[in-house]
Amino acid sequence: ETGVTQTPRHLVMGMTNKKSLKCEQHLGHNAMYWYKQSAKKPLELMFVYSLEERVENNSVPSRFSPECPNSSHLFLHLHTLQPEDSALYLCASSLLTSGESSTGELFFGEGSRLTVL
């Protein structure tokens, strides 16, 4: 139990579906992240939210749409995905300190395993 909760843990969707992944943290952190982990690729940073503002989208396709309504919640909205989007999607949170950018330890959720048919 890391304090970061992701739902659903498993999701199967067709290419025309719309679904959302949810992430919740109650650690008092002020930064949240979405990472994608594929079988043959390392962790890929998708989005970073710092103080509820998106600071990086890392050239992710528009079929992935993040939303961060407050510092405790993060969503990843999925629309018309492709089979190659099947992967483990990991949410993480951390505490950013002031001054020169400094990210503390990342706490990861257990991930949402997505399969696109």
Next chain:
Amino acid sequence: QQPVQSPQAVILREGEDAVINCSSSKALYSVHWYRQKHGEAPVFLMILLKGGEQKGHEKISASFNEKKQQSSLYLTASQLSYSGTYFCGMLIKNTDKLIFGTGTRLQVFP
């Protein structure tokens, strides 16, 4: 842009040592190290904040050479529980981007 780790895989007997290296093409503020066991989320090991800093965590320690943009993770007297995939995470200077390396799979056998 992704940090490069070497080696890609390591096989050890219990009690043996290993070194995992990580290098970046970008200027760095800090380096993180994480371990991920199969089917689980990555778990934090340590952060190194300053060039030349060395830190220890039980029998796992690490160094960070800021000028060379490199970090190394040292595992001594390995235990079965050390098995997993190790990732370095490099925080790019003046950003909030923590970019993970390519990963090193470590297997420890009795």
